[in-house]
Amino acid sequence: MVTRASSVPHLNSSGGSSNESATGSASGSRGRRSRLPNSRTRHVGKSVTPIQTRSTPGSMPRSRSLTHGMQRVTPQKSSNSSGGVRSRNTPVFLRSRENEIGSADTLEIVASKSTGSEPSTPEDNINVVVRVRPLNEKEKRDRYGMILQFPGNGQIIIESSERNNKKSRNQENVHVFTYNVVFEPGATQEDILDYSGIKRIIDMAIEGFSCTAFCYGQTGSGKTHTLTGPPDLFHGKPNLKDPRHGLIFRSFLYLFQLIKNRKDVNYVLKASFLEIYNERVIDLLNPGSARKPLAVRWSKKSRGFFVENLFTVDCEELDDLLAVLEEGMRNRAVGSHAMNDHSSRSHTMLTVHIISEQQTDGGVFISKHGKINFVDLAGSELTKKTLSEGKTLEEANNINKSLMVLGYCIASLSDGKKRFGHIPYRDSQLTKLLADSLAGNGVTLMIACVSPAQYNHAETLNTLRYASRAKRIRTKPVIMMDPREALILSLKRDINALVMENDHLKSALNLHHESLKTPNEKHQNGELLEMHLERVATGGMAVPKVDLERLAELDGNELAELVKLYMQENEALRQENNHLFTVRETILRDQEIVCRENERLLKKLEDVNKSRFEMSSNEPDIY
Ligand SMILES: Nc1ncnc2c1ncn2[C@@H]1O[C@H](COP(=O)(O)OP(=O)(O)OP(=O)(O)O)[C@@H](O)[C@H]1O
Numbered sequence: 006m007v008t009r010a011s012s013v014p015h016l017n018s019s020g021g022s023s024n025e026s027a028t029g030s031a032s033g034s035r036g037r038r039s040r041l042p043n044s045r046t047r048h049v050g051k052s053v054t055p056i057q058t059r060s061t062p063g064s065m066p067r068s069r070s071l072t073h074g075m076q077r078v079t080p081q082k083s084s085n086s087s088g089g090v091r092s093r094n095t096p097v098f099l100r101s102r103e104n105e106i107g108s109a110d111t112l113e114i115v116a117s118k119s120t121g122s123e124p125s126t127p128e129d130n131i132n133v134v135v136r137v138r139p140l141n142e143k144e145k146r147d148r149y150g151m152i153l154q155f156p157g158n159g160q161i162i163i164e165s166s167e168r169n170n171k172k173s174r175n176q177e178n179v180h181v182f183t184y185n186v187v188f189e190p191g192a193t194q195e196d197i198l199d200y201s202g203i204k205r206i207i208d209m210a211i212e213g214f215s216c217t218a219f220c221y222g223q224t225g226s227g228k229t230h231t232l233t234g235p236p237d238l239f240h241g242k243p244n245l246k247d248p249r250h251g252l253i254f255r256s257f258l259y260l261f262q263l264i265k266n267r268k269d270v271n272y273v274l275k276a277s278f279l280e281i282y283n284e285r286v287i288d289l290l291n292p293g294s295a296r297k298p299l300a301v302r303w304s305k306k307s308r309g310f311f312v313e314n315l316f317t318v319d320c321e322e323l324d325d326l327l328a329v330l331e332e333g334m335r336n337r338a339v340g341s342h343a344m345n346d347h348s349s350r351s352h353t354m355l356t357v358h359i360i361s362e363q364q365t366d367g368g369v370f371i372s373k374h375g376k377i378n379f380v381d382l383a384g385s386e387l388t389k390k391t392l393s394e395g396k397t398l399e400e401a402n403n404i405n406k407s408l409m410v411l412g413y414c415i416a417s418l419s420d421g422k423k424r425f426g427h428i429p430y431r432d433s434q435l436t437k438l439l440a441d442s443l444a445g446n447g448v449t450l451m452i453a454c455v456s457p458a459q460y461n462h463a464e465t466l467n468t469l470r471y472a473s474r475a476k477r478i479r480t481k482p483v484i485m486m487d488p489r490e491a492l493i494l495s496l497k498r499d500i501n502a503l504v505m506e507n508d509h510l511k512s513a514l515n516l517h518h519e520s521l522k523t524p525n526e527k528h529q530n531g532e533l534l535e536m537h538l539e540r541v542a543t544g545g546m547a548v549p550k551v552d553l554e555r556l557a558e559l560d561g562n563e564l565a566e567l568v569k570l571y572m573q574e575n576e577a578l579r580q581e582n583n584h585l586f587t588v589r590e591t592i593l594r595d596q597e598i599v600c601r602e603n604e605r606l607l608k609k610l611e612d613v614n615k616s617r618f619e620m621s622s623n624e625p626d627i628y
Pocket residue numbers: 137138139141190222223224225226227228229230231235345347348349350382383384385454
């Protein structure tokens with residue numbers, strides 16, 4: 006039975022109202038190219054640049070300033086089996102938990118010393134949602150029963166595969182799992198956009214975070230359907246308003262809408278699309294006739310894996326992104342087996358790089374490098390069920406092997422004791438490229454896709470267990486910034502703070518000073534004022550204005566000189582502030598001495614008055 010959700014998560018922090026129609030927004034877009042223009046894929050020129058995709062499993066820079074904003078969801082009552090009242094605005098077929106994932110909704114962007122800034126929380130969960138597909142025609146024909154129940158509050162109950170099993174009747178073989186959101190079989194593609202948390206992830210990607218959305222599950226469970234929709238959408242001229250469009254298409258529309266609304270920021274978008282087929286990385290935007298594999302390498306500098314010479318296409322318009330999607334979908338490896346006519350035989354990763362440039366209040370230009378990966382994993386398969394043989398069997402073995410490694414990584418990362426030990430990322434190309442999303446500086450959404458059919462009990466239980474484990478993984482998201490810009494921004498911020506402290510100290514000192522002027526202090530304060538005026542007059546305050554846009558043009562010496570100047574300025578202000586603190590301490594001490602002296606004098610005066618009074622009262626009256 007399908008019932009209304011008991012509560013709805015509002016995971017997106019800005020601009021992502023849940024009733025926004027994704028397909029509706031597309032109506033304004035220009036006529037779309039049906040395929041990626043040749044010039045974009047074949048020419049290594051202006052618009053197509055080989056770029057390295059990065060993934061960092063390792064450490065992160067220390068945080069300098071953290072603020073955490075978690076968004077809680079107000080629970081709504083439902084009228085499902087668990088009782089309660091239905092909410093009018095909640096979508097049917099969707100269930101969520103009252104308490105959603107602990108991820109940063111409010112981000113304070115602050116530069117860190119070395120590579121960038123961090124959001125408000127040191128540890129963020131991976132957001133895990135489950136999508137249950139409807140029974141397919143074959144399953145209905147063969148009268149397979151449904152083994153899943155949806156009691157609400159993000160819970161999903163899986164019964165024993167054998168209905169008459171004694172254990173099952175005793176409820177011993179019933180498993181209950183809880184996730185951030187559970188999408189029931191009737192959930193629409195638009196529901197996934199609105200309630201999976203993807204909007205918040207896109208919001209974060211444009212803020213400079215490295216984000217990933219990936220679908221996981223057995224073959225035929227609906228991963229490709231969720232991410233891209235059915236394959237026939239990409240045959241011929243696609244209908245932009247087709248309600249079957251998947252999450253990637255809808256995310257692109259949402260992304261462009263966001264960008265359009267941010268007039269104060271310049272954005273440059275680039276996209277790449279790769280697949281991992283039989284452990285070989287193929288560029289889907291430039292596969293070549295030989296489908297020559299690309300190398301995945303480790304970058305010491307960025308402490309992450311990257312794909313060498315991967316094509317990246319500039320995407321000025323929505324059409325360009327859609328063309329990338331279409332081209333990749335056309336080139337990916339698809340096969341057929343007993344459980345799926347259009348089975349993905351490879352893992353695919355579509356990456357949108359979002360480079361933003363914004364002028365800060367202090368006039369400095371900062372650029373951030375966010376990205377969002379959409380990963381469609383090939384499904385795990387029991388080859389005796391898929392009846393794979395020959396080429397399909399080899400593919401299945403490779404798929405299962407890489408998913409097994411992914412499973413090990415997820416199990417280790419979710420285990421409090423093992424997560425700091427060795428994680429076998431290097432054992433498969435897939436885990437190398439997902440390392441950053443699983444354990445590095447990224448923000449991740451996992452959509453676990455399952456079948457409700459009794460026939461798939463073991464695989465569904467397995468996926469639900471994986472998803473539960475993944476939910477326990479912590480990542481440490483950071484904004485990716487050019488380290489030089491981050492350093493300069495951070496120094497500039499320090500200087501501003503010191504200047505403010507400096508001014509504050511001076512005004513405080515002036516106040517004290519007026520009441521406590523001594524020749525010595527007058528001299529000292531005069532000196533400070535002179536120092537300050539001299540500093541301003543000689544330009545000491547003004548380190549040359551830097552246009553960070555042009556930072557890349559500076560050579561090493563110029564850059565070193567600039568950083569030196571900032572550091573000198575910083576040091577001078579620090580010294581001056583220390584000096585001011587010392588002066589303030591001295592003045593306060595003197596003030597205390599003066600106060601004590603005053604008290605002593607007052608007491609003395611009192612004593613004198615008292616003794617005078619006593620003397621006068623003892624004198625004989627003379628008339
Ligand atoms: N939520 C859904 N609603 C309607 N049909 C669905 C849904 N999910 C999946 N399907 C259908 O089920 C079939 C299998 O789905 P899909 O190809 O997306 O599975 P998959 O998990 O990507 O499989 P594989 O791992 O083999 O690539 C497709 O015909 C698809 O249209």
